[in-house]
Amino acid sequence: MQLIRVFSVLSLAAGGLACGPLHAHDAEHEVVARDTLKIAPGPSDTQIQFAPVPSIVDPAPIDPTLGYFVGDLGGGVHWVTEGAYSNMFLVSTHGVIVVDAPPTIGRKLLYAIGNTTHLPVTHLVYSHFHADHIGGASLFNASHPTIIAHAETLSLLSSLSPRDPLRPLPHVTFQGNYTLRVGNQTLELSYHGPNHAPGNLFMYAPAQRVALLIDVVFPGWAPFSELGISTFIPGWTAAHDVLLTFDFDVFVAGHVSRLGTKDDVLLQKKYIEDMHDSCAAAINGGFDVSAAIGPTIAANPGNTWAEFKAYLRVAAQTCADNTTSRWLGVLGAVDVFAFESAYRMIESLRVESDVLGPFGVS
Missing domain, CATH: 3.60.15.10 (Ribonuclease Z/Hydroxyacylglutathione hydrolase-like)
Structure with a gap:
């Protein structure tokens, strides 16, 4: 059974997985433009203007x-x-x-x-x-x-x-x-x-x-x-x-x-807790799964890896966007590796912490 069918059944049974649904076209455009684990060409980092680093970097x-x-x-x-x-x-x-x-x-x-x-x-x-x-x-x-x-x-x-x-x-x-x-x-x-x-x-x-x-x-x-x-x-x-x-x-x-202090440890701890919670929320219904992976399924019939990658990318981008919006200007460069770190957190939650969302026990 293709992933889109699995997600559709789960959406109907749970009353819909969407929470602030993404349109399929918009979701795919965002992923291709911002995902450094690309399956399609996107802008290089030399073309991206990242946020200025705050004075805390010192x-x-x-x-x-x-x-x-x-x-x-x-x-x-x-x-x-x-x-x-x-x-x-x-x-x-x-x-x-x-x-x-x-x-x-x-x-x-x-x-x-x-x-x-x-x-x-x-x-x-x-x-x-x-x-x-x-x-x-x-x-x-x-x-x-x-x-x-x-x-x-x-x-x-x-x-x-x-x-x-x-x-x-x-x-x-x-x-x-x-x-x-x-x-x-x-x-x-x-x-x-x-x-x-x-x-x-x-x-x-x-x-x-x-x-x-x-x-x-x-x-x-x-x-x-x-x-x-x-x-x-x-x-x-x-x-x-x-x-x-x-x-x-x-x-x-x-x-x-620069050196660190206990305050630095506590601040990053809060950041990681926020990313953890944001990524868990993304897995557990933070976006419209069917809309997010639909274009990939249509373009790659029978390719389960492509379908699942589309799911992981949108989950990670959802988590990265939510976390970054709260931490810009607090820590340096939160927007630079936001996607890569959210992707790693998503995978950790799935395989190390058993936060499986639509892929839980059925």
């Missing part, structure tokens, strides 16, 4: 000559950013602990450390296995640091064939919690299940009240595409609450050129 003052910024967080803790990525390092009495090595910062990280201390890098901690955060790890090969990561990170890096020489395998791994002590510095590492990626760590410097969590909260900004390209959205969402249990003043987020 970027660090990066010296154009150096190309990076180093911030002193006190007690030997420093963070580094080149504008898009960030990481941190801790200077102890016995050596330097580096957390992550983003390749976009690259050798600038060596300069930042070298201009701060003459002590060698003795330890390198991987937040998780993604190359955009640890792809510069081989730059520290000369100092032979002890590399520490969660066991999942070792497993995933080991599974690569061929192995990536730019991401040396960790020497020390753990499952739950690990306390790293080097000289007078302490860094607490903990794992609370998969979120952005399996093995993604929470890190905390208790003496300086500094936390680090990568690819979950984007201070001042809406999350990157597809909710930070996260693999397990329920765990990613829950990570906000886990982070709030730490007694920190600032945290390093891994992206954007």
Whole structure:
């Protein structure tokens, strides 16, 4: 049975799924024009005028000559950013602990450390296995640091064939919690299940009240595409609450050129809750399904994948539009990846949280 028939039967039985129905022509035009997962050509992002970013984004003052910024967080803790990525390092009495090595910062990280201390890098901690955060790890090969990561990170890096020489395998791994002590510095590492990626760590410097969590909260900004390209959205969402249990003043987020605070975590948490509810509402009757997918069915007879993609695209666009209308000017760039993140949330609700709308138990 074609999807249009399924939706029609459900609409009649429930008194109609529509809530603010879309006309078929208008819905398809909107999807093609704004959906970056296109099945038909649309305008490129270079032709789109996005909303101005609000002052909350508050970027660090990066010296154009150096190309990076180093911030002193006190007690030997420093963070580094080149504008898009960030990481941190801790200077102890016995050596330097580096957390992550983003390749976009690259050798600038060596300069930042070298201009701060003459002590060698003795330890390198991987937040998780993604190359955009640890792809510069081989730059520290000369100092032979002890590399520490969660066991999942070792497993995933080991599974690569061929192995990536730019991401040396960790020497020390753990499952739950690990306390790293080097000289007078302490860094607490903990794992609370998969979120952005399996093995993604929470890190905390208790003496300086500094936390680090990568690819979950984007201070001042809406999350990157597809909710930070996260693999397990329920765990990613829950990570906000886990982070709030730490007694920190600032945290390093891994992206954007500013630090975060607990207020930033709470603000993004509200944004994600709003997107969650908006996407659930879209699935549960937020648009006229028959009208939305009718043109695709007519143009692609017998192509179930095309029919279902049309449904997912309109559901995601409905959620994205509703969420964006409430958050423009509150967080930076909420309109840039609104569709991609809503699409990811729609899929998460369907397969990870059992919010199935017209595809529930019949």
